[in-house]
Structure formats: C-alpha cells, structure tokens
Amino acid sequence: MSTSRPPRDEAVYFGSFDAEQCWRPDDLAALPQLPDPIADRLVACMDEALVTAAAPGDLLVTRRPVSEAHRRALETAGFGCAHRHVGGPDNTADVEHQLLGAPELLSEMGRFRKISPYAVLPGTTELAKLTGHTDAVPQGETVARVNGKAWSSCLSARHGLPGAGHVVCSAAELDATVRSIADQGYPVVLVKDTYGVAGRGTLEVASDRRLGRLVARLRGQEEQGLRVELVVQPRYDRVADFSSHLHLDRDGSWRLLGVQNLTNAGYRHAISGPAPRDLTSALVHPSLPEVLDTVAGRLAGEGYFGPACIDSMVLRDGTWIPILEVNARMSMGGLNLRLDERVREHGLRSHLWQQDVTVPEGFTVDLFLRALRAAGLLYEGGGVPGVLPLVGGSLVAPRGRLICAAICPAESFGRVRSSTLAVASSAGVALVGAA
Numbered sequence: 001m002s003t004s005r006p007p008r009d010e011a012v013y014f015g016s017f018d019a020e021q022c023w024r025p026d027d028l029a030a031l032p033q034l035p036d037p038i039a040d041r042l043v044a045c046m047d048e049a050l051v052t053a054a055a056p057g058d059l060l061v062t063r064r065p066v067s068e069a070h071r072r073a074l075e076t077a078g079f080g081c082a083h084r085h086v087g088g089p090d091n092t093a094d095v096e097h098q099l100l101g102a103p104e105l106l107s108e109m110g111r112f113r114k115i116s117p118y119a120v121l122p123g124t125t126e127l128a129k130l131t132g133h134t135d136a137v138p139q140g141e142t143v144a145r146v147n148g149k150a151w152s153s154c155l156s157a158r159h160g161l162p163g164a165g166h167v168v169c170s171a172a173e174l175d176a177t178v179r180s181i182a183d184q185g186y187p188v189v190l191v192k193d194t195y196g197v198a199g200r201g202t203l204e205v206a207s208d209r210r211l212g213r214l215v216a217r218l219r220g221q222e223e224q225g226l227r228v229e230l231v232v233q234p235r236y237d238r239v240a241d242f243s244s245h246l247h248l249d250r251d252g253s254w255r256l257l258g259v260q261n262l263t264n265a266g267y268r269h270a271i272s273g274p275a276p277r278d279l280t281s282a283l284v285h286p287s288l289p290e291v292l293d294t295v296a297g298r299l300a301g302e303g304y305f306g307p308a309c310i311d312s313m314v315l316r317d318g319t320w321i322p323i324l325e326v327n328a329r330m331s332m333g334g335l336n337l338r339l340d341e342r343v344r345e346h347g348l349r350s351h352l353w354q355q356d357v358t359v360p361e362g363f364t365v366d367l368f369l370r371a372l373r374a375a376g377l378l379y380e381g382g383g384v385p386g387v388l389p390l391v392g393g394s395l396v397a398p399r400g401r402l403i404c405a406a407i408c409p410a411e412s413f414g415r416v417r418s419s420t421l422a423v424a425s426s427a428g429v430a431l432v433g434a435a
Contacts, residue, residue, distance in 0.1 A: 012109045012131075013054050013081075014061040015118025016094040017046040019329055022121045023144035024195035029221035029228045031193050031203050032214070038399050039200075045393030047095060049403060050118060052335040052352070052390060054081035059112060061086060061105060063095040069366040070392040077388050077407075078342065078381045084108070096123030106130050119143070119329035120306070135250075142303045143328050149231040150194040152326040155298055161286065163313070163321030165192070165231040171218035177232045178211050186234035194229050202267045204235065236321065240314040242275055243333040244292055247307055252300035256292060258340075260333035262311070272333040273351035274340065274410050283320050288312075291322040304328050339405050346383035349410045352390070352403075353417060359400040360428035365392030367427060375423050377416070379407045387420045399432065 016022065018040070047062045051074055054060050058081045065085045074080055084105060086098040099105055100123055109115060110131040117124050120143040128137050137143075145151055153165035166181075168174045178189045191214065193201030205211050218228055241262040248254045259280055263271035280288045295310055309331040311324040336352035343350055368389060372378040379386030385408030394401040402424060406416040421431065 009113050010055070010057040010059065011114035011116045012059045012061060012112045013050040013116050013118075014095055014099065015047060015050065015124070015330070016044075016063075016096060016121060017049075017118060018043045018094070018197075019119035019121055020147065020195045020197040020201075022094065023147055024193075027226055028193075028195070029218050029226040031191065031196075031201060031230070032217060033200060036200075041396075042394050042399075042401050046391055046403065047118065048391040048393060049332075049335060049352075050330075051079055051081060052339050052405070053116065053330070054079075056080055058082065059084065059108070061095070061099065061109070063087075063098065064393050067364070067366055067392055069369055070389070073369050073378065073380075073388070076380050079339075079388070094121060094123065096121050096127055099123070099127055100130070116330075138304050138306060146299055146302050146304050146326060146328045148194040148229075149192055149196070149325050150229055152323050153231050155295070155326070156323040159294055161291065161322045162319055163233070163236070164323070165233045167194075168228065168230050168232055170228050171215045171222055174218060174228065174230060174232065175211065175215045178205055181232065181234050184234070188235040190233050190235050192231040192233070194231055236313060237316045238313045239316050240279060242279060242312055242314075243272070243331065244288065244310045244312065245307070245331070245334045245337055246292060246296055246310070248296055248300055248305045250305045252297075252305075254292075254296040254300070257334065258337045259288075260336060262333060269332050269354065271351055271353040272336040273353075273413060274349050279314075283314075283322075286322065288322075295323065295326060299326070299328065307331070307334055309334055336405070339407070343407050347409070348383065348385060348407050349413075351406045351410075351413045351417070353406065354401055354403045355421070356399070356401050356432040357424065358430045358432060359395055359397045361397045363395060363397060363428060365389055365395050368395060368424065368429075371423050371427050372420070375419070377419055377423060379405070385409065385412060385416060387416055395429075400429075402429070 048066055051060055060081050060083050062085045086102055115133045115136050120137045120140050122140055124137055125140050128134055150167045153167050156164035166177050168177050181189045188204050188206045191203045191205055196202055243260050243262050245257040246254050259275040260272045261275040307330050309327040313321040313324055332352055336350055339350035377386050379388040388405045391403040394403055406413050408416045
C-alpha cells in the first residue's frame with residue numbers, strides 16, 4: 001500500500017456508529033440492559049448515512065453493500081460518490097477492523113489525501129497509519145476520554161454552568177446522590193452510563209424500590225472488582241433540545257458549522273433540522289458563544305481536533321442547560337447540516353429523521369424507492385421537494401428503521417414525513433408501537 005503523498009484531494013469516509021461501545025472500558029460496572037441484536041444490526045448499517053457528508057469524487061466505504069438502485073437514486077439527487085464495502089468474513093467486527101484485513105481497500109484509501117472517519121476508534125489509528133494519514137486523527141485515548149459523559153459533566157461543573165451532571169464513583173455515592181436530587185423535588189432522576197448512547201445506558205429512577213435494586217446490582221459488580229462511573233441528573237422539564245456543531249483544527253482554532261434543532265424519541269435521536277432563528281439568541285448567563293468557546297478550548301487542551309457536537313437543552317422556566325454531553329465525533333445533526341448546506345441553493349431545507357418500523361418479508365429499499373417515485377415523493381435533486389432514504393440496509397424484516405432526509409421548505413417537513421410514512425405503510429411497513 002502507498003504511504004506517499006496522496007494525489008487526490010478527495011476524502012474517504014467510513015466508520016462505525018456504535019463508537020461508544022468501543023470506547024467503554026472493560027472494567028466499568030454496567031447498568032441493567034436487555035440485549036437487542038436487532039438494534040445492533042440496525043446501527044451496524046447506519047454507516048451508509050455518511051453519504052450525506054461525501055461529495056462527488058469522494059470514496060465511501062461501508063460495512064455492507066449498498067444496492068445499485070439506491071446508489072443511483074442518491075447520485076440523481078446530487079449525493080453520489082464512489083462506493084466500496086468491506087464485506088469481510090467476520091460480520092460482527094466493526095468496519096475499522098474489517099478494513100484492516102482488506103489490503104486492496106487500504107491501498108485505495110492511501111491514494112486519497114484525506115480520511116474522514118465517523119469516530120476515532122481503536123482500529124482507526126492503525127488504519128490512518130497504514131494508509132499514510134497518521135496525522136489525520138487525534139489520539140484514540142483522548143477521543144474516548146472526552147466523549148465520556150463524566151468528562152463533559154466535570155467540564156460543566158468546573159465552569160459553573162447550569163445543570164451539570166453529578167459524577168458518582170460507587171454504589172453508595174449513587175444512592176446518596178439520587179436521594180439528594182429526589183429530595184429537591186424531582187420525581188424522576190436519570191442515571192447515565194458515561195459511555196451510553198442513543199437511549200442505551202440511561203435509566204430512569206422514580207422509586208425507592210428501583211433505586212434499591214440498582215444499588216444492589218452495582219454493589220455486586222463492585223465486589224467482582226469492577227469500578228463505578230455514572231452520571232446522575234434530574235429529568236428536566238424541557239421544551240427544546242438543540243445541538244451545536246463545531247470543527248476544531250489541529251492548532252486549536254475552531255469554527256461553528258451550525259446549530260440544529262433536535263427532537264428525541266425517549267433518549268434517542270429522532271429528528272435533526274434547522275433551528276428556529278430565535279432559539280439561541282435569547283440564551284444568556286452564559287451565552288451560547290461563550291459556552292462553545294469554553295468547550296472548544298478544553299477539547300483543544302486535551303489534544304482533540306476534528307468534528308464535535310455539543311447537546312444542550314432549554315427548560316420550561318426559560319433556563320438552559322448548556323452542556324448535556326459532548327460528542328467528539330460526527331453526529332446525525334452534523335450530517336444533516338451537510339445536507340442542508342447543499343440544498344439551500346434550491347430554496348429547500350433538510351430534516352434528517354429516523355423511525356423504527358416493522359418490515360414485511362421481501363421488502364427492500366429498492367421497493368421503497370420505487371414506491372416513493374410512483375407517489376412523486378422521491379427527491380431527485382434541484383428545487384422540487386421530496387424525501388430521500390439514506391440507509392437501505394435498515395429496511396430488512398422483521399424490524400427495521402426508516403432513516404431519511406426530507407428535503408423541502410421547513411414548514412413542509414411534517415407533511416412530507418407523513419406522506420412518506422403513508423407510502424411505506426401502503427407497502428406493508430408499519431410504525432413500531434402504532435395501533
């Protein structure tokens with residue numbers, strides 16, 4: 001493989017969306033959680049969504065194949081790029097480790113000037129070295145540390161920001177902290193795994209009985225030699241969630257890429273879209289720019305560079321929580337910003353949304369594309385609104401996920417989304433939990 005200066009200016013996109021699982025130390029005690037192999041399968045194919053970041057001439061390497069019909073639809077809509085898939089013998093391995101066993105792909109990656117991983121995992125550093133991009137990514141240990149909710153909670157507390165999470169390091173400390181927050185009048189207290197993501201690893205505690213069971217479970221793990229590191233926060237009465245997206249350069253300088261309005265389903269991402277004009281302008285004590293400068297400075301001080309996303313929340317009483325967590329990686333909101341930038345020239349905006357569904361046997365993204373086209377709803381580039389499926393591998397029986405971009409005037413998002421669900425329903429796809 002080549003280690004000489006890459007002759008192409010384009011970038012290679014790849015990466016595993018279940019990054020937090022890879023960053024989680026083995027010696028940490030775990031919250032109770034039911035295994036969900038279907039959810040793992042869905043997350044494994046979400047790397048297809050990186051096509052939103054790629055431009056023509058870039059290379060996207062996914063874990064699994066993308067259908068030819070889907071690739072043509074993306075290209076017609078203006079989101080085409082070169083595509084490869086690793087398809088190694090070990091389907092359980094993350095895409096980074098599958099790439100390490102694919103010398104031809106590594107050689108091809110070495111001919112590009114840049115690599116843009118979704119996140120820096122243990123295998124990413126080795127990939128960067130083997131493809132001649134050693135300086136393209138920060139240290140993996142740094143990335144894992146600053147992604148932890150314990151790191152962002154300590155950062156928030158150190159700077160006196162409202163709503164900082166409480167980091168607890170023992171079962172006894174957890175017990176005392178949850179009781180203290182409940183005594184302040186919060187009926188529900190959240191206990192978060194510091195490496196949890198997408199709703200996995202957040203536990204609601206609303207009773208002494210549940211707290212008692214949790215504390216007993218953690219004490220059992222402590223007796224086995226595991227250490228506790230959890231974040232405890234009230235469940236706030238929120239009226240708005242939003243995310244701020246930065247890019248940090250190696251020299252510590254940074255720039256704001258944009259702010260995205262965020263809608264969660266439970267504790268998992270559901271919709272990212274344009275933020276209302278007045279959402280952030282009214283935030284004071286501190287202001288949003290002050291918070292972003294603080295976070296960027298601390299990330300740079302740790303040696304981090306690359307994409308970063310800061311999740312925040314506005315409460316019903318008008319106060320705001322500046323730092324719920326920091327994601328030192330790409331994110332769904334960041335990907336939607338890329339889409340939004342590319343369609344605004346046509347007077348349109350982008351909303352990236354996902355919805356769990358049941359999927360009938362034999363259904364594929366090719367059939368979904370055909371149905372959307374027949375309904376006049378498929379986005380095919382230019383200024384005509386429509387919807388574009390971003391991940392085809394998630395539409396597999398029995399349970400899947402619609403992961404789409406609605407590209408339309410902002411006020412039309414609800415109608416386009418409803419129409420998309422109606423088209424999916426006519427093909428036998430049903431919302432999970434719908435009557």
